[in-house]
Amino acid sequence: MTSLLNQLIRVVKKPQGIPTADTFKIEQETLSPLAAGQLLIKNEWLSVEPAMRGWLADAQNYASVPVGEVMRALCVGRVLQSRHPDYQEGELLLGWFGWQHYAQCDPDAVVQRITSSTLSPSLYLGVLGLNGVTAATALEQLGQPKPGDTVVVSTAAGSVGSCVGQLAKAIGCRTVGLTSSAAKVKACYDTFGYDAVINYKTDDLHSALSQACPEGVNVYFDNTSGAISDAVMQHLAIGARVVICGTASIPQWNPTPMGPRVERILLTRRARMQGFIIFDHMDTYADYVHQLEQAVLNGQLRYTEHITDGLESALNAISELYQGENLGKRLIRL
Numbered sequence: 001m002t003s004l005l006n007q008l009i010r011v012v013k014k015p016q017g018i019p020t021a022d023t024f025k026i027e028q029e030t031l032s033p034l035a036a037g038q039l040l041i042k043n044e045w046l047s048v049e050p051a052m053r054g055w056l057a058d059a060q061n062y063a064s065v066p067v068g069e070v071m072r073a074l075c076v077g078r079v080l081q082s083r084h085p086d087y088q089e090g091e092l093l094l095g096w097f098g099w100q101h102y103a104q105c106d107p108d109a110v111v112q113r114i115t116s117s118t119l120s121p122s123l124y125l126g127v128l129g130l131n132g133v134t135a136a137t138a139l140e141q142l143g144q145p146k147p148g149d150t151v152v153v154s155t156a157a158g159s160v161g162s163c164v165g166q167l168a169k170a171i172g173c174r175t176v177g178l179t180s181s182a183a184k185v186k187a188c189y190d191t192f193g194y195d196a197v198i199n200y201k202t203d204d205l206h207s208a209l210s211q212a213c214p215e216g217v218n219v220y221f222d223n224t225s226g227a228i229s230d231a232v233m234q235h236l237a238i239g240a241r242v243v244i245c246g247t248a249s250i251p252q253w254n255p256t257p258m259g260p261r262v263e264r265i266l267l268t269r270r271a272r273m274q275g276f277i278i279f280d281h282m283d284t285y286a287d288y289v290h291q292l293e294q295a296v297l298n299g300q301l302r303y304t305e306h307i308t309d310g311l312e313s314a315l316n317a318i319s320e321l322y323q324g325e326n327l328g329k330r331l332i333r334l
Contacts, residue, residue: 004031007311008100009071011056017251018322019056021315024071024099031102034083039110041077041093041103047125048073048317048330050158050223050248057253063279071099071314074130076114076121094124099314101334112286119296124289126159126329127296127303130278133288134245135163138276139221142243147172149218150237152209153194154228155248157184159303159329162192163292164221166301169193173219176212178205178228180324187327191302205231216240224249230260242273248322304328 007028015023034040055063055072065072075097079089084107087093095110097103114124126132145151151168155161156177165175165188177194179185180201188197196212198205209217209231216237222229226249236242250257266273278285295301306326308317314332321330 003033004102005029006031006100006102008098009311009314011065011067011069011071013067015053015056018053019318021319023056024315026312026315031104034081034104037084037106039079039084039087039093039103039105039107040081041075041095041097041105042080043075043077043097043101043103043334045076045122045125046073046099046311046314046332046334047075047130048314048321048332049130050246050318050321052318053322054247072096073099074111074125075099075103076124077103092121094129099311099332101311112289116293119293122305122307122329122331122333123296123303125331126305127163127301128289128292131159131329132163132292132301133285134276134278135160135221136167136288136292137278137281137284138243138245139164139167139219141281142274142276143168143219143221143241145171145173145219148174150174150176150213150215151219151221152176152178152213152217152232152235153221153223154178154232155223155246156194156197157187157192157304157327158223160245161221161223162188162303162328163301165192165194167295168219169195170295170300176209176217178224178232183327184324187304191304193302200228200231206234209235219243221245226250226257226259233260233262233265236265236269236271238269238271240269240271242271244273244275305331307331307333309333 012025079091092114151173153161156179177188177197185197188194198208220242223246225247
């Protein structure tokens with residue numbers, strides 16, 4: 001195969017707080033011939049995740065991306081060339097292919113094959129991908145909701161939160177969403193079916209939570225940390241489960257921000273708080289994808305996508321995500 005010129009986004013410095021365009025640089029390089037056992041992937045869709053801020057942080061992270069590397073990202077791409085017997089040219093794959101047009105990789109970068117002819121490949125980066133699987137796995141295994149429970153979700157219109165709300169509603173829970181704009185409040189009601197929605201920027205959070213959760217909060221799916229979560233903690237019910245899935249409201253963790261102490265609340269409410277990272281649960285990833293596929297096909301699970309075109313649109317995508325400019329899963333289409 002004739003040598004290809006690859007365009008890629010490389011990390012050039014560690015950000016202070018939320019990554020911005022100057023954290024990255026678009027570069028070009030000629031691809032070398034494939035080694036035995038490798039795959040050449042032509043990316044079609046790139047994902048943008050809130051967790052990328054943590055991957056880029058100075059502090060050691062569970063998925064740190066060093067300076068000089070191509071930005072790590074889940075992508076959907078097609079096999080352009082294969083030197084591995086298990087993969088054929090033309091197959092559509094989900095994997096850790098990075099923010100670039102072409103990826104030369106080993107098979108261990110592949111997460112799964114995409115074989116559906118009825119579902120858009122982009123969904124495997126959102127509602128059928130890392131976000132949806134995170135929502136389903138963390139809610140079921142850590143949140144353990146029961147019919148009649150009140151489930152509160154922060155970033156309720158986001159790619160993870162919107163799935164959590166719908167999955168909890170489907171098993172008979174009362175769902176309460178926390179979000180940040182009138183448009184997202186509307187989406188939470190009209191698209192994602194929440195029973196109550198609170199705009200934490202305009203509503204009095206404590207009084208709104210008291211009204212929406214008169215019997216207390218049984219499950220809190222926390223994607224924000226910070227003042228929003230401090231308020232929810234005051235409303236935990238006896239035996240509550242708190243799932244820590246993200247810390248979107250904290251701009252930086254060094255030095256460690258000092259907030260209210262929650263130990264007394266956890267003690268007196270006999271509540272449990274546990275962190276969740278999807279990489280600890282990859283053994284069940286495919287099972288949850290199958291469940292979510294059926295829910296989408298049956299119309300039981302709805303989603304929104306925020307799509308921009310071209311590799312250059314990824315440069316500011318993380319900061320735009322934290323500014324709340326997206327409605328739904330943030331994607332880059334190549």
